[in-house]
Amino acid sequence: MSARAPHVAAAGAEEILSVRGLTVAFAGSEGAEHVAVKDFSLTIGAGEFVGVMGEPGCGKSTAAIAMMGLVRPPGRIVSGEVHYLGRDLLAMSDAELDAIRGKDIGLIVQSPRTSLHPMLTVGRQIENVYRAHNRVSRRAAHARAIEMLQLVGINDPERRVKSYPHELSTGMTQRVLIAMAMSSGPKLLIADEPTSGLDVTIQAQFLDQMWEAANRTGSAVLVVTQDLGIVANYCDRVVIMEHGEIVEASAVRDFFAAPAHDYSRRILSLQRESAASVAGAPETERAAAEPLILVEGLSKDFDIRGSKDKVHAADDVSFLIHRGEAIGLVGESGSGKTTVGRCIVRLEEPTRGTVRYRDEMVSDLTQREFTPFRNDMQIVFQDPTDSMNPRWSVEQVLTEPLDLHTTLSAAEKRKRVTTLMRMVGIDPAVREVKPRQLGAGRQQRIAIARALATEPAFIVLDEPTSALSPETRAEIIELLIRLSRELDIAYLFISHDLTTIERVCDRVVVMYLGQVVETGTRAEVFRAPLHPYSRVLLASHLFPDIADRRVDRPERVTLKGEIPSPVSLPEGCYLYGRCPNQVERCRAMPQALEEVSAGRSVRCWRAVAGELPG
Amino acid sequence: MIGRFVLRRLGIAVLQLLGVALAVFFLIRLLPADPVARLVGLNASEEAYAQAERTLGLDRPVVDQLLSFLGLSSDRGADGLADGSLGLSWVTGDPVFLEIGRFLPVTLELVTLALLISFLIAIPLGMASATRPGGIADRIAFVWGLFAGAQPDYWWGLLFVFLFFFILGIAPPPLGRIDPLLIEPSVITGFLTVDSLLQGRLDTFVSALHHLMLPILTQVFVVSGAITKMVRQNMIRALQSDYILYARCCGLSRRAVGRYALRAALTPAVTLVGIFYGVLLSAAVTVELVFSLGGIGEYAIRSILSFDYPAIQGVVLIVALVSLLIYLLLDIIHAYLDPRVKY
Numbered sequence: 038m039s040a041r042a043p044h045v046a047a048a049g050a051e052e053i054l055s056v057r058g059l060t061v062a063f064a065g066s067e068g069a070e071h072v073a074v075k076d077f078s079l080t081i082g083a084g085e086f087v088g089v090m091g092e093p094g095c096g097k098s099t100a101a102i103a104m105m106g107l108v109r110p111p112g113r114i115v116s117g118e119v120h121y122l123g124r125d126l127l128a129m130s131d132a133e134l135d136a137i138r139g140k141d142i143g144l145i146v147q148s149p150r151t152s153l154h155p156m157l158t159v160g161r162q163i164e165n166v167y168r169a170h171n172r173v174s175r176r177a178a179h180a181r182a183i184e185m186l187q188l189v190g191i192n193d194p195e196r197r198v199k200s201y202p203h204e205l206s207t208g209m210t211q212r213v214l215i216a217m218a219m220s221s222g223p224k225l226l227i228a229d230e231p232t233s234g235l236d237v238t239i240q241a242q243f244l245d246q247m248w249e250a251a252n253r254t255g256s257a258v259l260v261v262t263q264d265l266g267i268v269a270n271y272c273d274r275v276v277i278m279e280h281g282e283i284v285e286a287s288a289v290r291d292f293f294a295a296p297a298h299d300y301s302r303r304i305l306s307l308q309r310e311s312a313a314s315v316a317g318a319p320e321t322e323r324a325a326a327e328p329l330i331l332v333e334g335l336s337k338d339f340d341i342r343g344s345k346d347k348v349h350a351a352d353d354v355s356f357l358i359h360r361g362e363a364i365g366l367v368g369e370s371g372s373g374k375t376t377v378g379r380c381i382v383r384l385e386e387p388t389r390g391t392v393r394y395r396d397e398m399v400s401d402l403t404q405r406e407f408t409p410f411r412n413d414m415q416i417v418f419q420d421p422t423d424s425m426n427p428r429w430s431v432e433q434v435l436t437e438p439l440d441l442h443t444t445l446s447a448a449e450k451r452k453r454v455t456t457l458m459r460m461v462g463i464d465p466a467v468r469e470v471k472p473r474q475l476g477a478g479r480q481q482r483i484a485i486a487r488a489l490a491t492e493p494a495f496i497v498l499d500e501p502t503s504a505l506s507p508e509t510r511a512e513i514i515e516l517l518i519r520l521s522r523e524l525d526i527a528y529l530f531i532s533h534d535l536t537t538i539e540r541v542c543d544r545v546v547v548m549y550l551g552q553v554v555e556t557g558t559r560a561e562v563f564r565a566p567l568h569p570y571s572r573v574l575l576a577s578h579l580f581p582d583i584a585d586r587r588v589d590r591p592e593r594v595t596l597k598g599e600i601p602s603p604v605s606l607p608e609g610c611y612l613y614g615r616c617p618n619q620v621e622r623c624r625a626m627p628q629a630l631e632e633v634s635a636g637r638s639v640r641c642w643r644a645v646a647g648e649l650p651g
Numbered sequence: 652m653i654g655r656f657v658l659r660r661l662g663i664a665v666l667q668l669l670g671v672a673l674a675v676f677f678l679i680r681l682l683p684a685d686p687v688a689r690l691v692g693l694n695a696s697e698e699a700y701a702q703a704e705r706t707l708g709l710d711r712p713v714v715d716q717l718l719s720f721l722g723l724s725s726d727r728g729a730d731g732l733a734d735g736s737l738g739l740s741w742v743t744g745d746p747v748f749l750e751i752g753r754f755l756p757v758t759l760e761l762v763t764l765a766l767l768i769s770f771l772i773a774i775p776l777g778m779a780s781a782t783r784p785g786g787i788a789d790r791i792a793f794v795w796g797l798f799a800g801a802q803p804d805y806w807w808g809l810l811f812v813f814l815f816f817f818i819l820g821i822a823p824p825p826l827g828r829i830d831p832l833l834i835e836p837s838v839i840t841g842f843l844t845v846d847s848l849l850q851g852r853l854d855t856f857v858s859a860l861h862h863l864m865l866p867i868l869t870q871v872f873v874v875s876g877a878i879t880k881m882v883r884q885n886m887i888r889a890l891q892s893d894y895i896l897y898a899r900c901c902g903l904s905r906r907a908v909g910r911y912a913l914r915a916a917l918t919p920a921v922t923l924v925g926i927f928y929g930v931l932l933s934a935a936v937t938v939e940l941v942f943s944l945g946g947i948g949e950y951a952i953r954s955i956l957s958f959d960y961p962a963i964q965g966v967v968l969i970v971a972l973v974s975l976l977i978y979l980l981l982d983i984i985h986a987y988l989d990p991r992v993k994y
Binding site: 105139169 | 897
């Protein structure tokens with residue numbers, strides 16, 4: 038470990054923020070102090086976009102807020118200087134600091150919901166911040182709040198300004214935070230995992246906005262992230278942290294070309310491996326394989342309490358899954374992916390439509406009649422911690438399905454549990470441990486082992502990797518690919534993460550607002566998407582490819598606004614109003630899913646007619 | 652929306668009161684007591700005994716007694732609950748309802764003022780100890796909470812009488828609600844302070860406050876330590892929250908941040924008011940006795956000691972009603988303050 042953390046100078050531009058030797062410590066038990074950030078130094082110049090990367094718990098978030106002179110209790114800033122335009126923030130009085138925080142330096146944090154006051158309207162909170170830095174009337178501040186909400190792409194800002202945080206979705210509260218941080222036009226924006234809860238299309242919109250603002254006004258952005266995609270596509274420079282220290286600081290192109298530190302090399306090689314295996318994987322020929330699950334016309338409406346309206350979560354969804362095949366179901370949150378997955382395994386009852394498993398119409402069965410089929414059709418959820426009984430040991434968790442579905446003896450069950458644990462790469466010695474004592478990655482392995490216990494032919498994987506750090510995510514993906522090959526299991530892989538889908542799936546189904554808008558093989562959908570929505574989704578996805586940075590593209594395609602409410606659906610094409618390729622005819626013309634070649638269909642009349650630009 | 656919520660809650664309250672009425676009716680009849688003997692004396696003749704038993708209606712089957720208590724019996728002219736009557740006191744012969752109307756305001760006045768003052772002390776003290784844990788205010792609050800809560804309230808009451816009346820002589824003797832030389836104002840609300848002000852009787856007003864001084868001090872002294880601790884807890888939780896950290900990151904002034912925290916800390920404290928109102932109401936029984944205030948507590952004890960069944964039933968029902976109404980009121984306030992609460 039280097040004695041002195043490397044220091045990166047701003048590339049010639051005017052220096053906005055200069056951090057030197059920042060050290061933050063938290064009081065531990067019995068006077069011992071835990072140093073969370075050690076000797077952190079960094080300079081940010083005007084117009085720069087700098088990334089800070091590192092594993093969870095490496096101190097990157099603590100460093101980000103410490104730059105504003107703040108630490109979560111019981112922590113304290115031990116030493117260091119933070120110069121903003123030449124003045125040391127850490128030597129200022131509270132009043133002087135308050136004048137700079139929120140005005141000259143804006144902060145966006147990772148957990149928008151808990152960062153907003155739960156009992157005040159979002160409009161009032163934006164107004165308060167704006168009025169703290171600008172001598173304006175409440176009325177003018179209110180107008181500014183509406184203007185800011187509009188700017189961050191919130192529909193109907195006059196109404197939303199009166200909402201309380203709990204009435205908004207996570208994505209929406211994140212935008213409120215962005216609106217608040219940007220309201221006074223800060224010179225430096227510190228963004229701590231600003232997009233971790235957002236869909237790719239919104240993430241791209243938002244990062245584009247920040248990048249453009251930085252370029253246009255000469256403000257600077259410091260983004261704390263775990264996502265190589267964000268670093269590759271937007272950042273000029275990147276700083277890598279490990280155990281509270283900066284271990285590498287380089288220009289982003291150098292970082293991808295020749296990473297200097299072990300950790301950097303490790304995350305990059307994980308990335309490269311998966312990219313290489315996608316490129317090298319043969320296109321699997323499944324046409325001859327037997328059909329396993331046939332979903333036809335599946336719809337699900339949810340009633341709204343105290344209202345006659347319904348939430349149309351899934352609308353006429355049809356697709357086919359062959360034996361041993363991995364189908365990727367992609368779409369923004371709210372597109373109905375999860376509902377479809379749950380309807381197939383009967384955790385929700387479909388409103389209309391059928392699900393056929395082999396020769397049995399399983400959607401016609403009662404829950405009791407369906408029980409034996411649960412052997413064959415399993416599900417793995419996003420959050421492994423929440424999906425296992427916290428009071429049970431690993432062994433109990435894994436024995437439960439065996440108790441329910443098999444007649445094995447106790448000794449045989451023990452043997453089966455050992456096999457299962459080996460299968461998912463967990464040492465059988467931890468069988469007595471409670472799942473919570475293991476890390477998120479190992480917990481998800483156990484959740485997968487539980488699904489495998491009854492030797493299913495089909496598993497719904499509902500965002501199984503979304504709650505994991507990039508490293509464990511890559512490991513779980515490897516595991517899933519291996520299991521599918523070894524055990525000949527079919528997957529319905531639900532995810533909004535296109536990199537993961539591309540890695541695991543043979544065919545892809547794209548959903549938007551409860552409808553399937555496109556189906557095709559992985560190569561077809563990823564290389565030549567037909568539907569405008571799929572195109573935007575792919576264009577918005579931040580592949581960590583330094584040769585094709587989003588900010589270098591001449592035109593950055595995005596969707597306008599946000600996903601409409603699934604309560605009152607548009608009358609024509611559901612994408613109308615947001616689509617980059619729309620024409621007047623789309624407004625009132627409902628779209629049908631049409632087959633363009635074998636196994637490839639699209640719900641867009643212009644795409645079918647070949648009117649869309651290549 | 653809120654109208655429907657209140658109506659539903661009132662409907663539930665009626666059912667709860669009915670439950671309380673049934674419980675108290677049967678429970679007092681399970682007591683190994685002979686209210687007739689208590690009334691006529693042990694040396695009364697058998698005829699006199701039977702006569703008294705008939706007048707009280709205790710000779711009739713329990714079900715009949717229950718029906719007439721509830722006002723559902725048809726054979727007797729006496730009013731019951733259904734007619735809005737709590738019956739007549741066996742000791743005084745007066746309607747229980749009117750008697751309670753005379754005693755209850757005394758207690759409500761004491762408890763309400765005591766609670767108000769407790770919160771006025773506890774909120775700033777709790778905030779001060781939350782903003783500087785381990786500071787002077789925090790230590791005072793800690794020691795006080797421990798010390799004051801460790802002794803029964805009547806003991807403190809007696810101690811205060813000894814100190815402030817006997818030694819220092821600044822408090823009036825613990826004998827009633829106003830100076831015996833003053834004439835009580837005519838009853839409008841039953842609250843002495845309010846009535847004297849309404850009638851422009853400043854001397855009675857001052858005297859009433861003077862006499863309330865020690866009872867209120869006793870209650871405040873005992874209860875504000877606990878309230879301070881809870882305010883402190885809420886405040887500390889609010890101050891450690893993400894939204895306070897974020898508000899500071901946005902450069903809101905210390906005052907504005909303090910207001911954010913206070914708003915979040917005090918909203919849950921509203922429900923505390925209900926709990927402490929109940930605590931003070933039951934504590935009032937002994938405090939009233941110490942200071943001879945003649946409140947509902949004293950009335951309850953007197954009724955129990957003389958086996959005055961209608962009076963006991965009346966007191967229990969009315970106190971239950973007061974508690975239910977206060978909880979309802981606080982729930983409405985809470986819902987108004989916290990937008991996350993849905994009816």
